[in-house]
Amino acid sequence: MTITPMKPARLKLMDNHYGAPGNNGLGWKTVSLQRSELSILEKYSGKRIAEWHKLGVPILSDYDPAGNERDDDSRNLSFFTLDRDNNGNTPQTWINTHNCMGVVRLHDKASGAAVQIEIGSRFDKGSKPFFLTYLLSKVFGGSIVDLVDLGKDSLWDLLLAFLFRRRLLAASAIGLFKHYQTFGHNDTRIRGRIDVNEHLRRNIPFRGTVAYATHEITFDNPTNHLIRYALEKVRRKWPGCLLGDHRLTETEHQLEQGTPTWQQGGVMACIRHKENRTPVKHPYFGARYEPLRQASLAILRDEGAGLYQQHQEAEGVIFDGSWLWEEYLWTLLEPLGFEHPENKNKKGAWKPLDTVSLYPDFFHRKKRAILDAKYKGGDPSPEDAKQVFAYMFLLDAVHGGLIKPDGSPKARSRINRECKDAEPSSWHNIVLSPPQAAIAKEFKDAMGAEEEKFCKALEGLEVDWPEQMDATLRERLRTLDGPGANVCPAELAGA
Numbered sequence: 001m002t003i004t005p006m007k008p009a010r011l012k013l014m015d016n017h018y019g020a021p022g023n024n025g026l027g028w029k030t031v032s033l034q035r036s037e038l039s040i041l042e043k044y045s046g047k048r049i050a051e052w053h054k055l056g057v058p059i060l061s062d063y064d065p066a067g068n069e070r071d072d073d074s075r076n077l078s079f080f081t082l083d084r085d086n087n088g089n090t091p092q093t094w095i096n097t098h099n100c101m102g103v104v105r106l107h108d109k110a111s112g113a114a115v116q117i118e119i120g121s122r123f124d125k126g127s128k129p130f131f132l133t134y135l136l137s138k139v140f141g142g143s144i145v146d147l148v149d150l151g152k153d154s155l156w157d158l159l160l161a162f163l164f165r166r167r168l169l170a171a172s173a174i175g176l177f178k179h180y181q182t183f184g185h186n187d188t189r190i191r192g193r194i195d196v197n198e199h200l201r202r203n204i205p206f207r208g209t210v211a212y213a214t215h216e217i218t219f220d221n222p223t224n225h226l227i228r229y230a231l232e233k234v235r236r237k238w239p240g241c242l243l244g245d246h247r248l249t250e251t252e253h254q255l256e257q258g259t260p261t262w263q264q265g266g267v268m269a270c271i272r273h274k275e276n277r278t279p280v281k282h283p284y285f286g287a288r289y290e291p292l293r294q295a296s297l298a299i300l301r302d303e304g305a306g307l308y309q310q311h312q313e314a315e316g317v318i319f320d321g322s323w324l325w326e327e328y329l330w331t332l333l334e335p336l337g338f339e340h341p342e343n344k345n346k347k348g349a350w351k352p353l354d355t356v357s358l359y360p361d362f363f364h365r366k367k368r369a370i371l372d373a374k375y376k377g378g379d380p381s382p383e384d385a386k387q388v389f390a391y392m393f394l395l396d397a398v399h400g401g402l403i404k405p406d407g408s409p410k411a412r413s414r415i416n417r418e419c420k421d422a423e424p425s426s427w428h429n430i431v432l433s434p435p436q437a438a439i440a441k442e443f444k445d446a447m448g449a450e451e452e453k454f455c456k457a458l459e460g461l462e463v464d465w466p467e468q469m470d471a472t473l474r475e476r477l478r479t480l481d482g483p484g485a486n487v488c489p490a491e492l493a494g495a
Helices: 035-044 049-054 130-140 154-172 196-203 222-237 246-258 267-272 286-299 321-336 382-395 440-459 471-479 482-486 489-494
Strands: 009-014 080-085 092-097 100-107 114-120 179-187 210-218 314-320 350-353 356-358 362-364 369-373 399-404 410-414 426-431
Touching (some): 009 092, 035 080, 100 154, 130 154, 130 321, 130 440, 154 286, 154 314, 222 267, 222 286, 314 321, 321 362, 321 440, 350 382, 356 382, 369 382
Parallel strands (some): 009 114, 369 399, 399 426
Antiparallel strands (some): 080 092, 100 114
16 A cells, blocks of 8 residues: 655744743744644654764764764754643643754655754844855855745755755865766777677668677766756756855866766656665765765755655754854954864864863964854853853963854953952953845845954954063064963063
8 A cells, every 4th residue: 555645744943942832932833733743743853963864864064074973062962852731721732943953854654744844043033044044155155146035945955055065075075986887889899798689689781880888987977967967956046056166166067078978858867777776885986975976866856856765754954053153153263363173073172181172162372362152142151151261261361252143242341350460351242143134135245244343353352461561572472373372471471
């Protein structure tokens, strides 16, 4: 008996929306779900990012080009959790969201029911996700001029386009995919196995040619054809997503030159090809090209690839909102000379003890500044402040603070320190808030102005040198780089 898939129930949510309805002042929307649809939500409630990855859902914030899993706190985040209250007269069930965003579609084979959950940014106040789309385009590259309206599947399509761009760039680093293919020939230059059946069919009566087959390693293979079809679709729908990197242009050119038998209307035949229905297991190409093959099939799901993916219980794209905010800020802070230890790659750690590694989000050696990215609003929590203070102590910084997308920006304030001889230290509560706008261009222009003010403020950070330090020592400390930049001014002054 064949179960006909049902039209998925669509739930559009915002991140960090949790608590019983009516208890936290948040707006709630009531929707009606079938029992089978609620059962799907119960099954996947509370699954961590690492578990979604094992189900085949790509994680934008956790992609390693070499195919290795990463071990960091974001892998323990939940996409959503289902909660309920059965104590009142009317039992209530609600969905809690956390720092994860993205789109997942969940299927139940037995009932044919499906649920699609879309989680956007709570900092997008209007109906259009200008802020989320802007962050994605800044982090992943490209030039998205017309920011997307959160329509039926537009968020999913956009996330897939960015995922495809990232995986295509990773694959291009090891060259175009090569694979053995069998080619049929019918000429006088026999250089392979004679195909008797084909020869009898085509060359009787004898015409002077011989039908034969060769087995050659070539770029002109079904996997590259599939990638090219996906590339063409992304170019049609999101042309700006493929701009801004010469490696993408070179890869496009190589694909066009290397696949002479590719045909514009052959996408269905390409999707049905056996080679594209099985994973790429080549020891050299597999780690980069298997994720790209999966992304290509996802891009082409509306072209018929979805018919072959119904065996998947879950599909979609997920990412950690805190990671996106941090990586966006890095695009602004890197040109200013800040450093950004890579927590996910375990690079750039500070080791106060042999067994303890710390990863401050951003620090500047010469300015002696520590800044922490927080994807939240409001005043600094004691935990967040303690974390920055600890980094300031270990790295001998005199500027510390948080960078948030929402909250009340406060002027530079002095940090109260009990030590009488301690250097003056400053706290900075920095808010880079998304502007309100009705159209995409207006948003981009206003966001660009906010970024310019943000960068100018950080460029103006100066160290409050102790009054007793002479000009020579001050200039010496300003010009220090490397480990020496962490020398305490008080030590230099007394040396």
